[in-house]
Amino acid sequence: MNAANSTLQARAIAAPLAGVRVIEWSHSMPAAFCARVLRDLGAQVLKLEPPGTGDALRRIGPFAPDAPYGNDAALFAYLNHGKESATLDPSHPQGAALFRRLIETADLLITSDATGLAELQLDGDTLRRIQPALVTLAVTSWATRAESGTPSAFTDFTLTHHAGYAFHQARPVHAPDQQAPVACADREVALATGVAAANAALWGLLEAQMNGHGRSIECAELDVIAHLLIEPVADYGRGERSFSRLREELQGTEVAGGLIWLLPCKDGFVMISPREQHQWERWVELLGNPTWSRDETLCGERTARNENWMTLQDEMSKWTREHTRADVFERAQAARVACFPVSGARDLLENAQLNARGFFDRWQGAGNTPLSMPGLPFSMRTTSGAELPRAREVVSPVLGSANRAVFEARLGLSAEEVETLRRHGVV
Template identity: 30%
Template sequence: MAEEALSNLRVIELAQGIAGPYCGKLFADLGAEVIKVEPPEGDRARRLGPFPGDEPHPEKSGLFLHLNTGKKSVTLDVGVASGQAIVKKLLEQADVLIESDGRSPARGGEWGLGYDDLKGAFPQLVYVSITPFGASGPYKDYRGNSLTAMAMSTIMYNTGEPDREPLSTGGTPGDYIAGIQAWVGALAALAYREREGRARLPDGQGQQVDVSMAEAVACADEYNAAMYAFQGAIRRRYYSRHIFGYPMDIMPCKDGHIVLIPGVQGFPQPGLTQEGAVSGMALLLEKPELDQHPLFISGQERMVRWRELDDLLTPWLMEHTAREIVETAQALRMPFAPVPTVKDLLEDEHLGARGFFRRIEHPEAGELPYAGPPFRMTETPPRIQRAPLLGEHNEETLSALGYSEEEQTILREREVT
């Protein structure tokens, strides 16, 4: 098998939580050597779970196992001079440094691990910084998380019922969006270094990649800013729907819920639908005569009288399973989808056929299913390998840096590692 696409890179990860570690995971799954520098007590994700049987264990956190596949773990107190010296030794052969979320010591600068502190000694280094609001501006020292970013992006303002408070989606999408953008930014900086630095400056041309979680999420605001710029209009909350068409919503069915999206084939299109043709929704409901109904003919009527349309659709939906509805709708070229539970997702035949979930053995957590790579590559396929034990690679890494057994013992006794 060919080497992975990024097997020539070394990444030092000074990051905890989700955003930075997810960025590091994307490097590791594509073959980069990612050395995760954890405090002696471990990344705080090790304490977040979920845990088997709800019993906390630093090696069995589902969150940590997911975010840290394929990495090496080195424990290090970077708040002391000897710890900082080891980090700098690691950076001598590193391509990328990832620090994130405002809690890692690199952000403070007082320990000499900020970008301005390091760029002179390590001109080849791509320094990736992920913070709630970026490294500059009035909010640069504000704390924040995914929920903060979702709120600041206008996505929350547009989500929820019109007469109720704004809502956020479940989970922490802001962290993952920021992690992906940080990875893309780092790859762009590495491509620039390869193109410009190697040709003109043999020592390399690194740079800082400054990722604001709030800005990363705001880039996904669809057309809110453009609507305000063009029309002076502020988009209001309209349930979970797209404001320019209905139905495009989650609806109940016999055994759960489905996403109902008729698409261009779903309803009659005056002047466009061939004479005698029956729309996809009328065929789905097995009532061709519905094409003469005002709610089928007029998109405007559907928007205004959406409750009536729900009453028209719901009885049929409640008589059929999600699988029956989705398969029939897809056959009619309408992009319906089920709303699966995690159990459904793990048992999904399509994902199974593509081998998306991988079962990986871990010495403490045992064999578990892991989400596979977000994309496929024909020549250099990503590989998902287990997450490291806390400090598993201390000896290997310190020995490679030239530290003797005696010196490593002293570092352990002084609780530096």
């Protein structure tokens, strides 16, 4: 291979954001995950943390199972894989000056506190004078500008309720007065917002690359959650004004109403969806064409199956209870009937498709037990099939480990100056 071809191949498999410099000055999970996604795409991400204590996310579990408590946070490792960590207090005059110098070399500034920038006299106009092509991205919970005032505290739980998503996803239940709507599981809101913010950052970087001018972007968790309410908003738009969380057995529901069934197996559950007539016929053939399947009034057409879904669920369960999830899944797929096993965490870690796609990364941490962690939610390859090169071993940045590289090599300070700044709590 000649030199020209080697150069072309190297460019073809280079990370898309190689050469892009990102500063993350935040204390939130959505902002951290946004920067993590950009790092996976090749950007150089510098995470600025408070001197001494570091990011509060370092003290939030889960932690490595066999590491000293609080010594190695798995969540922090996942959110900050591959980043550089430097400590800096911009509220100190010397820290503010160093912060400005770092901004001069950055392409993107990610923050979770836009008001904090204003307190440092770093409004949009000032930032543009420092670095005209700088893209600033504020990843907030509520938004900087609030017509009805900004609440003093936010959690995923309160945000999902305020945005209406908790109420939407909570139906149907047997006793709405006793069974309150629940919030999204785990950290769904934070991670979804991080992906949305990363997408917004890419658009901002693209525009800055094209015209040399940066923009200020804000991505609020409230907006991201509200954006999930596509169906309820559409229903309201066509005139539906009433909404009930009561499970009406005879009418069925979206999940179990002649279109989809949740059926028990020897080792768990499967979800099946023989919604089309030809799928239904293949499904009951798979079940051995039992006597009940030939009753036209019970299940001859979809309308009958909608009305009799509970009876049909009982009848079908007699067969599925005698088989494993894998057996039902494989047989249904072979019969071209939509069917998937209901998976738990262990099932996902052992999922052949996810492992074949290299979805999981590995993290050793301070303990002796390596852990699997989700990688990118997408796969990137060149037209020739070369995969995007990225580190598959998760590396959690040690607090302040990049201080010398940042303040001495990048900004030109001497080792003595950095040590003096450290003693005064600036870095």
